[in-house]
Structure formats: C-alpha cells, structure tokens
Amino acid sequence: MKKQSIWIGCVVAGLFVWAAEGGAQQVQQPGQDPRVGLKAGATDAGVAARNMELVATLPKPPGFGDATGTGGLAFANSDIAFKGGNMFIGGFAGFNFYDIEDPRKIRLRTSVPCPGGQGDLSVFGNLLFMSVEQGNGRVDCGTQGVTGAPNAPSPERFRGVRIFDISDINKPVQVAAVQTCRGSHTHSLVPNPKDPSMIYVYGSGTGGVRSDKELEGCSSGDPNADPNTALFSIDVIAVPIKNPAAAKIVSRPRIFADTQTGAIAGLWPGGAHGEGTQRTSTTNQCHDITVYPELGLAAGACSGNGILLDISDPVNPKRLSEVSDINFAYWHSATFNNDGTKVIFTDEWGGGTSPRCRETDLPSWGANAIFEIRDKKMIFRSYYKLPAAQTDFENCVAHNGSLIPVPGRDIKAQAWYQGGVSVFDFTDATRPVEIAFFDRGPVFADKLVTAGYWSTYWYNGFIYGSEIARGVDVFELKPSEFLSANEIAAAKLVQMNEFNAQSQPKMSWPQVPVVARAYMDQLTRSKSLKPEQATALNDALTAVERANAADRAAAVAALDALLPALEKQGGSANPIDAARYRAMVATLRGFAAK
Amino acid sequence: MKRTNRVNVCLATTVIAAVVVFSGQASAQVPVVQPGAPGKPSRELSESERPKAVASKHSPADTKFMQGMIGHHAQAVEMVDLLKTRTKREDMRMLGMRIEVSQNDEIKMMRLWLQNRGESIPSEHAHHLPGGTMPGMLTPEEMEKLRVAKGAEFDRLFLQGMIRHHGGALTMVQELMSSPGAMQEAEIHDFATHVDADQRMEILRMNTMLKGIKK
Numbered sequence: 001m002k003k004q005s006i007w008i009g010c011v012v013a014g015l016f017v018w019a020a021e022g023g024a025q026q027v028q029q030p031g032q033d034p035r036v037g038l039k040a041g042a043t044d045a046g047v048a049a050r051n052m053e054l055v056a057t058l059p060k061p062p063g064f065g066d067a068t069g070t071g072g073l074a075f076a077n078s079d080i081a082f083k084g085g086n087m088f089i090g091g092f093a094g095f096n097f098y099d100i101e102d103p104r105k106i107r108l109r110t111s112v113p114c115p116g117g118q119g120d121l122s123v124f125g126n127l128l129f130m131s132v133e134q135g136n137g138r139v140d141c142g143t144q145g146v147t148g149a150p151n152a153p154s155p156e157r158f159r160g161v162r163i164f165d166i167s168d169i170n171k172p173v174q175v176a177a178v179q180t181c182r183g184s185h186t187h188s189l190v191p192n193p194k195d196p197s198m199i200y201v202y203g204s205g206t207g208g209v210r211s212d213k214e215l216e217g218c219s220s221g222d223p224n225a226d227p228n229t230a231l232f233s234i235d236v237i238a239v240p241i242k243n244p245a246a247a248k249i250v251s252r253p254r255i256f257a258d259t260q261t262g263a264i265a266g267l268w269p270g271g272a273h274g275e276g277t278q279r280t281s282t283t284n285q286c287h288d289i290t291v292y293p294e295l296g297l298a299a300g301a302c303s304g305n306g307i308l309l310d311i312s313d314p315v316n317p318k319r320l321s322e323v324s325d326i327n328f329a330y331w332h333s334a335t336f337n338n339d340g341t342k343v344i345f346t347d348e349w350g351g352g353t354s355p356r357c358r359e360t361d362l363p364s365w366g367a368n369a370i371f372e373i374r375d376k377k378m379i380f381r382s383y384y385k386l387p388a389a390q391t392d393f394e395n396c397v398a399h400n401g402s403l404i405p406v407p408g409r410d411i412k413a414q415a416w417y418q419g420g421v422s423v424f425d426f427t428d429a430t431r432p433v434e435i436a437f438f439d440r441g442p443v444f445a446d447k448l449v450t451a452g453y454w455s456t457y458w459y460n461g462f463i464y465g466s467e468i469a470r471g472v473d474v475f476e477l478k479p480s481e482f483l484s485a486n487e488i489a490a491a492k493l494v495q496m497n498e499f500n501a502q503s504q505p506k507m508s509w510p511q512v513p514v515v516a517r518a519y520m521d522q523l524t525r526s527k528s529l530k531p532e533q534a535t536a537l538n539d540a541l542t543a544v545e546r547a548n549a550a551d552r553a554a555a556v557a558a559l560d561a562l563l564p565a566l567e568k569q570g571g572s573a574n575p576i577d578a579a580r581y582r583a584m585v586a587t588l589r590g591f592a593a594k
Numbered sequence: 595m596k597r598t599n600r601v602n603v604c605l606a607t608t609v610i611a612a613v614v615v616f617s618g619q620a621s622a623q624v625p626v627v628q629p630g631a632p633g634k635p636s637r638e639l640s641e642s643e644r645p646k647a648v649a650s651k652h653s654p655a656d657t658k659f660m661q662g663m664i665g666h667h668a669q670a671v672e673m674v675d676l677l678k679t680r681t682k683r684e685d686m687r688m689l690g691m692r693i694e695v696s697q698n699d700e701i702k703m704m705r706l707w708l709q710n711r712g713e714s715i716p717s718e719h720a721h722h723l724p725g726g727t728m729p730g731m732l733t734p735e736e737m738e739k740l741r742v743a744k745g746a747e748f749d750r751l752f753l754q755g756m757i758r759h760h761g762g763a764l765t766m767v768q769e770l771m772s773s774p775g776a777m778q779e780a781e782i783h784d785f786a787t788h789v790d791a792d793q794r795m796e797i798l799r800m801n802t803m804l805k806g807i808k809k
Contacts, residue, residue, distance in 0.1 A: 061624065063648045070710045074649035074780035092780045093648035111626045113648040117780050136650040136778040140631040145650035145778035151771040164629065173636045174629040208787050245632060270795055275684065279692060282795065351788070354699060447706060 035388035035420065038441030042067040042470070045443070051436035051482065052423065052463065055104045056474040061111045064093055069449035069469030073353075076450060076468045079120035079186075079400065081128070082459045082499040086169060089466050090119035090130060094141075097169060103462040103474050110170050114141035116158065122189045122500040124199050127244055128164040128172060133183030133207045135159075141174060153214035159183030161203050161237055163244045176247045178237050181218035181230035183207045186288045188502035190314045193293065197242065200250075200314040202298075203235035204286040223264040223284075231284045232256050232264045234300075236315055255300065255309060255319050256283050268304030268324055277326040278349070278365060280304045287348070288333040292340055294506040299334035299343045306331050306345040306371070308378060320376040327364040327383070333400055337410040338507050342429050343378060344368050344412065346398035353450045357396035357419045359389040366397040368414070370429045381429035386419045393442040394418030400455035404463075404477070405494040405507040406487045407515055408522050408580045411435070413463045418442055418452030421465055421475070425482070427576055435482035438475060459499050461492040484525075490518035511590030513541055519584035528569070528577045537562055544592060556592045563588060649780070655773035656782045657713045659766060660704045663789070666728040666766065667697040667704075668718035670759055673732070673752060676740055680748040685803060693756070696792070700785075707781060729769075730762015746807055753804040760793040760800075 039046035043059075059067055065075025078090045085101035086109070094114040099107045114130070116137025122129045136145040139158040146157045161184045163176040182205025190200040209220035209230045221229045233252040240246050258266030270282030283304035291298040296312040305324055309317040325347075332348035349366035350356045356366040367385035371378040390396045394417070401414030409427045416422055420439030426432040443451045451469035465473040479485040493515065494507045509515045520537060523529035529537075540559040547555040563585050570581025626639045670693055677690040701718065708715045727733075732740070732755050743751050767790045770776050777783045 063626070063645050065647070065649070071647070071649065072707070072710065072779070072781040073784065075647075076780070108624045111624060112629060113626065113645055114629055115649060117783070134780060134783045136780075136783070140634070141629040143645050143648050143650070145775070147774070149772050149774045150777040151768075152774075163632075170625055171627050171636050171638065172629060174632050174634070177632050208790065271799065272688070275688070350699075353703070447709075448702075449706075449710070 033388040035390075035437065035439040038439065040393070040442045040445035042069070042443050045441035047438070047440050049436075049438040051480040052421075052438055052475045052477050054438060054473055055462070055476050056106050057471065058098070058106060058108065059471040060469075061096055061108055063111065063113065064091060064096070065469065067443070067470045069443050069451040073117070073450055074115070076118075076454070077466045077471070078118045078454050078468075079501075080455050080457055080464060080466050081121040081123040082457070082464075082496070083123045084497060087459070087464060087472075088121045088123060088128060089472060090121040092117035092119055092134070093143075095119060095121055095128075095130065097172075098472065100459075100462075100464070100474075103464075103476075106472065106474060110172070112141075112172055113143050114162070114174075115143055115145075118185060120186050122187060122201075122503065123166070123498055124189050124191075124500075125241065125498075126165055126167040127175075127199070127239070127241070128166045129187060129189065129201060130162040130164065131184035131187050131203070132162060133159055133185050133205065137183070139177055151211065153211055157210075157214065159205075159207070159210065160235075161187055161201055161247075163239065163247060165244070176239070176244045178203075178247050178249065179215050180205055180235045180249065181209050181215060182285070183210075184235070186502070188289045188291050188298070189500055190291050190298075190311060190503070191293050192314050197240060199239045199241055201235075201237040201239060201247075202286075202289050202291070202317075203237055204288060205230075205235065206285045206287055206303075227264070229264070234286055234289065234317075236317075238315070251315050253317055255286075255307065255317055256302065256305075257319075259319075267302070267307075267322060270304060273324075273326040278329050280324065280326075280328055281330045287331065288502060290334040290336065290502050290504055292336050292504045292506075295336075295340045297336070297340060299336060299345070301331040301334045301345055303331055306334065306343070306369075306378065308343070308373070308376060310376075321378060323371065323378045323380065325369055325380070327362070327367070328369065329365070332398070333502075335401060335403065335412060335501075336504055337426070338403060338405070341373055342381075342410060342426065343371050343373055344384075344426065345371070346400075346414075348397050348399065350395075350397055352397055352399065352417060353395050353448075355390060355392050355394055355396055355448060357386050357388075357390040357394070357416065358392060368398050368432075370426050370432060372429050382426075382432055384424055384426065384432035386416045386422050387434055388419070388437070388439065390419050391442055393444055393446065393448045395448060395450050395452060399453065400457075400501060402457040402499075402501045403504075403507070404458045404491055405509075406483070406491045406518065407509045408519050408583060409487070411483075413456050413458050415453030415456040415465065417450075417454075417468070421453055421456040421463065423463075423477070433482070435480070436477060438473075440470075443469060455501065457499070457501050458491075460495050484518070484521040486514050486517040486521050490515045509587075511587045511594075513545055513591060516541060516584050516587040516591065519580045519587065522580050523577060523584070526577055528573050528581075529566075533566075537566070541588065541591075559588060559592055650778035652711055652779040652782055653773070653775040655770055655776040656779060657708070657711070659770045659776075659786065660708055660782070661713070661716050662728045662766060663763070664701055664704050664716055664718060666731060666759075666763060667701050669731050669737075670697045670756065671701075672737070673740065673756060673759070677748075677752055680744055681752070682745060683749060686749055686752070689800070689803070693796070700789075703785070707785075728762060729765040730759045732759065750804065750807050753800050753807065757797055757800050757804070760797050763789055763793045764797075 034048035065071040097109040116132035117134040120131040160180040164172040184203040185206040267283035286302040298309040300307040328347040329349035396419035404411040423436035463475040543555040674690040
C-alpha cells in the first residue's frame with residue numbers, strides 16, 4: 001500500500017498560495033471563501049478545508065468507473081450503510097464493502113457487481129438491502145442488461161428491493177428480490193417494536209410505473225379514475241428476519257390522501273406558488289423517508305411536500321401534518337435532530353446533476369429548510385445553503401447527511417455533491433451556522449460531469465464520504481472556536497453497532513467528565529457561564545477525577561456544592577442553555593454518584 | 595506507518611490545501627463476487643472473468659434519441675425567443691422562462707452525453723436541414739406564422755405549437771422505449787424518464803392556459 005501526502009502551508013496574511021500534485025498554483029484574494037476558485041482535476045483538484053481534515057481516501061475499485069466521472073451515472077457511487085467495522089457503499093453498478101476497523105487505513109474488502117441504480121444500501125443484522133429502479137436491473141444481478149425493448153415485459157428485469165445475506169462478509173448472497181411497480185429509488189428500514197421477528201422496508205419509487213404485463217397489478221392510472229394506481233403511495237415490505245426469502249409487499253398506504261375527502265392525490269398538485277416562486281414537483285411519490293423508530297415518527301420528503309408520519313404501526317403509517325415551501329423544487333430527504341423537536345428537509349433543485357450553488361443561484365433555492373416540530377406540526381424557521389459559490393462545472397445542491405452526536409447541540413455533516421461537505425450547527429433553528437467544511441475543485445475546468453459527495457455520514461467518530469466519481473474519503477473533525485476538543489471527544493463516545501442514515505437512532509451519552517465539559521464549553525461560548533465559574537467547576541470536577549478512595553467523598557461534596565447555583569442560573573437562561581445546564585448538572589451528579 | 599496519510603492543517607488561518615494520493619491496494623487480492631438470482635449461490639470471479647466496466651452500454655437507439663432531441667429542444671428555445679417580445683401575459687412569460695431554462699440545460703447535458711461517449715454532436719440548427727425534423731416539430735411555414743402573430747393570437751398559436759411540440763417529445767420517448775437494447779445505460783434511462791414526466795406535466799399546464807385564452 002503506497003501512500004504519500006503533499007501539503008502546502010498557509011500564509012497567515014489572508015493571502016494564500018497552494019500547490020497540488022503537478023505543481024499547479026493559485027492565489028486567493030484576501031477575504032474570499034477559500035472554496036471559491038479551486039483548481040480543477042479528477043485526482044489532483046485543489047482542496048480547501050476548515051476545522052476538519054481528510055485522513056484517508058481510496059479511489060473506486062476496478063470496474064466501477066474512474067475518477068473523471070465521464071462514464072456517467074452508470075458508475076456513480078451512491079448511499080452508505082455501516083455495520084461494526086464495515087462500511088457498505090452502494091452504487092449504480094453494484095456495491096463495495098470496506099474494512100474501516102482503522103478509519104485512517106480503510107481498505108476495500110469485497111466488490112459486488114450488480115447494476116440497476118441507484119443502489120442505495122441499508123443493513124440490519126446479517127441482511128443487506130439494496131434499492132433498484134432502472135430498466136437494466138436484472139433479477140440475477142447480471143451486468144449484461146435486460147434483453148428486448150424497455151417497454152417489453154421481461155422476466156429478467158428487476159426493479160424493487162434486493163435482500164442479501166452478508167453473514168459471510170466476503171461472499172454476499174442474494175436471498176430475496178421484491179419487485180415493485182416503480183422500482184425503489186430509496187428505501188428506509190423500520191423495525192417493529194411489537195414484533196422483533198420482522199423488519200419493514202419503506203420503498204420509495206420515483207421512476208415510471210411498469211406495465212402490468214411485467215408485474216401484475218401495476219397501473220399508472222389517474223388517481224381519480226383508478227384507485228389501484230401505483231402512483232401516490234409508498235411500498236411497505238415486510239421481511240421475516242429468519243426467512244427473508246418470504247419478504248413481500250404488505251401495504252401501499254395512501255399517505256398523500258386528502259384528510260377530508262379521502263382523495264388519493266391530496267397534496268401539492270405541482271407547479272409554481274405564484275410569481276417569482278419555485279416550481280415545485282407534484283406530490284405523487286416520496287423521494288426519501290427518514291424514520292425515527294424510538295419516537296414512532298417518520299419525516300417524508302415527498303417531491304412536493306414534507307410530511308410527518310406516525311409509524312407506531314409500521315404497516316399503516318399515518319400522516320400527521322405536511323408542509324410546502326415556495327422556494328422548494330423537489331423535497332428530497334429529511335433529518336431529525338436527536339430530540340425530535342426539529343426536522344431538516346433538503347431541496348434537490350435540478351436533480352443533483354446541475355450546478356445550483358453558483359453566485360447567481362438564490363440562497364433559498366436548492367437549500368435545506370429547517371423546521372421546528374410542535375404538537376406534531378412543522379413550523380418553518382430558516383434556510384441553510386452551502387455558503388461558498390461553486391462553478392458552472394460543479395453539480396451542487398443540498399444532499400444527504402447525518403447528525404454529529406455532540407451533546408447539547410444539533411449538528412449535521414452534509415454532502416453538497418461537488419460543493420463538498422459542510423458541517424453546520426442548527427441548535428438555534430433560526431440561525432444555522434457553518435462550523436467546518438471540505439471541498440475540492442471541479443473534476444474538469446470546462447465541463448460538467450456528475451461527481452462530488454452523495455452522502456457524508458458521521459459514524460463512530462469519523463465522517464465518511466461517498467464520492468460519486470472519486471471514491472471514498474474519511475474525515476476527522478478538528479477543534480476550533482466553533483467546536484471544542486471536549487465536544488468532539490463527547491461525540492466520539494456515541495458508538496453504534498449499525499447505522500443507516502434513513503433509520504435514525506436515538507443517541508445518548510454516558511455520565512462522564514468529558515460530556516460535562518462539552519456542556520461547560522457550550523455555556524462558556526454562549527457567555528452564560530462566566531469564565532471564573534467554568535474554571536471553578538472544571539477544577540472541582542478534576543478533583544473528583546483525581547481523588548483516591550479516601551478523599552473522594554470530600555471532592556464530591558465540593559463539586560455538589562457548586563451545582564445548586566448553576567441550576568438556578570440555568571432556570572433563567574434561554575431554552576437552549578437551560579437544557580444544557582440541566583444536562584450538565586445531571587451528568588456531573590451521575591458521575592459523582594459512581 | 596502511523597499518521598503518514600495525515601494532511602496537515604493550519605488552524606490559525608482559514609485555509610488548508612492538501613492532496614492525499616493513494617495508489618490504491620492491489621486489486622487482485624480483493625474478491626469480486628457475482629451474486630446470482632435469489633436462492634442461487636454467489637460466485638467469486640477469477641481475474642479474467644472480472645468485468646472491465648460494470649455497466650450497461652448505450653445503444654444506437656439511445657444515441658439517435660439524444661441527437662434528435664437536441665434539434666427538437668432547440669426549436670422550443672427558438673419559439674420562446676419569439677414569445678419574449680410578442681406576449682403580454684405574465685404567465686406566458688413565466689412558462690417561456692421555464693421552458694428556456696430547462697431546454698437549454700438539457701441541450702448542454704445531451705451534448706455532453708454524446709461527447710463523453712464519442713458520438714457525433716449535431717448542430718442545434720440541424721433541424722432546419724432537410725430530414726432534420728422530429729415528431730411534433732413546427733414546419734418552417736408554421737414558425738413563420740408564429741413569427742408574425744401578435745397578442746392573443748400569438749399566445750394561442752404558441753401554446754398549440756408547444757403542446758404539439760412536447761407531444762412529439764413524448765412520441766420520441768415512446769419510440770426509444772420500443773427499441774430493443776435501449777435505455778440500459780443509467781443517464782439515458784433517467785433523462786428519458788424525466789423528459790416523459792416533465793413534458794407530460796407541462797402539456798397539462800399548457801392545456802389549462804389554452805382554455806383560458808380561447809374564452
């Protein structure tokens with residue numbers, strides 16, 4: 001394994017010069033965002049980063065396309081799933097398993113050709129799920145495509161959700177392939193709290209409806225005339241964990257129905273909202289659904305609307321409320337905050353293959369919309385868009401991301417295709433703030449190819465990026481004025497056995513000193529905690545940590561004595577800080593009681 | 595080897611610049627596993643069995659579709675050019691803007707698609723040449739009639755023409771879908787699917803607008 005790294009230092013004067021492989025150079029003007037004007041290149045593009053560092057990168061495996069992206073979407077990397085020390089990266093051509101036991105030295109483990117796009121993956125125990133929607137998908141995963149015309153019924157064709165047994169990680173075996181009318185663009189796993197022998201899959205199809213001669217019962221009929229239309233629904237697939245071969249569709253709930261009339265097509269009909277507004281797609285599909293099983297909630301990004309679902313009965317999800325937005329073109333994906341009090345929806349204006357982060361593109365178009373959830377209703381608070389202009393030759397728009405588990409804050413690491421990764425804080429839903437980023441220049445200086453990050457997800461201490469053309473990147477956060485070493489260390493304490501971004505787990509933190517210190521840093525940053533208070537508290541905590549058995553009780557008493565004043569202070573703080581005081585005091589008491 | 599792959603960061607300033615280059619591990623050691631249909635075993639592929647490119651190739655029908663659609667889209671843009679000076683209706687102007695933006699973006703995309711696959715790229719004016727016409731396109735005489743029309747008459751002719759023009763695009767998609775071996779490649783699949791959905795929706799909208807004008 002040959003590795004080399006090249007780095008060029010920074011010039012503090014605000015003017016910087018960088019050089020990359022091949023000695024290309026570039027000068028930035030003072031004050032300009034360093035992401036603007038980066039040199040193009042498939043493997044040697046210019047790079048700008050702040051408060052995060054690239055610690056490992058691997059190109060795509062042989063057969064899965066090169067870094068130039070000129071092979072097109074057919075070779076694109078797509079979504080990521082994690083299990084233990086393994087990362088599974090899906091793609092339009094198949095999927096690849098990576099060993100991430102040591103995140104700084106990731107390695108390719110197994111390559112699996114199985115075309116059909118998009119190839120989004122999820123994992124549950126020994127089962128790996130894959131979305132297939134395109135016309136070349138074959139039941140047998142063959143790479144030769146489907147014989148005959150696209151509209152001719154074929155028993156070879158597969159569009160739907162595949163299930164693989166991965167108990168032998170070096171040899172995945174396809175055990176089921178559930179055909180659906182529109183295929184599966186994305187899917188989300190929904191565990192059933194009442195029946196652990198089953199796992200449910202919400203399949204979201206966005207493609208054309210196939211003929212009922214290929215799959216019985218499929219109809220693309222007008223919803224007013226045909227109550228069985230495959231449009232205006234999602235597919236709920238039930239998978240018996242011990243017998244996945246018996247997986248089947250158990251319902252196609254009409255989650256867009258009008259609550260008064262029951263009409264199937266009850267939400268956004270498509271079109272603009274008035275002069276100067278965005279043209280929003282018709283709500284006849286969900287693009288992506290993010291479920292939060294612990295809360296019994298799901299957020300559906302459903303083309304023309306964002307919807308909130310009650311999933312306490314996974315087979316029959318019920319819509320609780322919906323929102324629309326005059327600046328959204330296509331409701332694409334959703335992420336809850338850890339408390340379930342907020343939800344971020346993304347707008348994939350331009351479909352992900354277009355440049356939509358140019359200086360001329362509105363900051364409220366192709367952005368995230370952040371909502372607060374109150375009484376199961378969503379209230380709009382703000383937009384967040386990548387704050388650095390990209391070129392005409394970089395496809396860029398809001399895309400997939402996940403939470404970074406810093407206690408006391410809501411932080412997300414998000415992919416913006418060739419706009420790179422942006423890490424931002426949305427604890428205050430009205431004022432999202434970027435705290436870290438990484439970006440490469442375009443693949444080409446003079447032509448647009450589809451590339452950049454499909455997903456960037458936090459998993460057990462690192463951020464992993466699935467780069468459509470260039471491969472896989474691993475990042476580590478660095479302490480900064482926006483995020484302290486204690487906060488990063490506290491985030492790293494949250495360890496997951498499995499992670500699928502569309503099936504959001506509830507995260508919690510142990511009652512240990514570094515978590516308390518993360519809260520202290522936050523309260524100091526917000527100027528609620530005075531520096532001398534922070535020092536006293538930190539000293540008292542250190543004393544408990546260092547105390548031997550004989551003098552621990554005295555150290556604990558000294559720490560305890562400080563807490564009532566802090567609780568009182570928290571009582572008059574703003575709601576965000578008040579919650580931090582409560583969590584900090586609880587953490588300190590929990591630690592002291594050990 | 596510890597931390598040799600580390601990229602140095604300057605936290606004091608706002609910028610780092612770095613390139614991490616990995617040569618990649620030797621591919622021979624990594625198994626390539628070809629799954630079978632459900633219930634069938636997977637098979638590890640030998641070095642010689644491994645596909646050089648795990649993707650379906652585009653077909654001659656795909657190329658013909660893209661080449662034809664460039665001229666087809668170009669005429670829509672020409673029609674919108676007329677609309678800019680001839681209509682008085684704001685909704686018509688917005689419709690025109692939408693068509694112009696989407697069709698220009700798509701022309702760029704189609705040219706790039708052809709270029710990246712080594713196929714010849716027709717001139718956007720090829721549809722003016724004999725035999726260059728595609729389903730639903732306006733004849734030179736019809737274009738001339740539109741050119742001289744004004745006000746409500748223009749709006750009516752424009753909508754009728756554009757509805758027929760979009761309908762032609764749907765015919766082209768249907769022809770593509772009836773061609774064996776077509777739409778196996780990811781981008782053409784998505785593009786043709788998108789054109790079909792998008793233009794269907796636009797036709798519905800234009801039909802509604804047309805009813806408003808006829809009143």
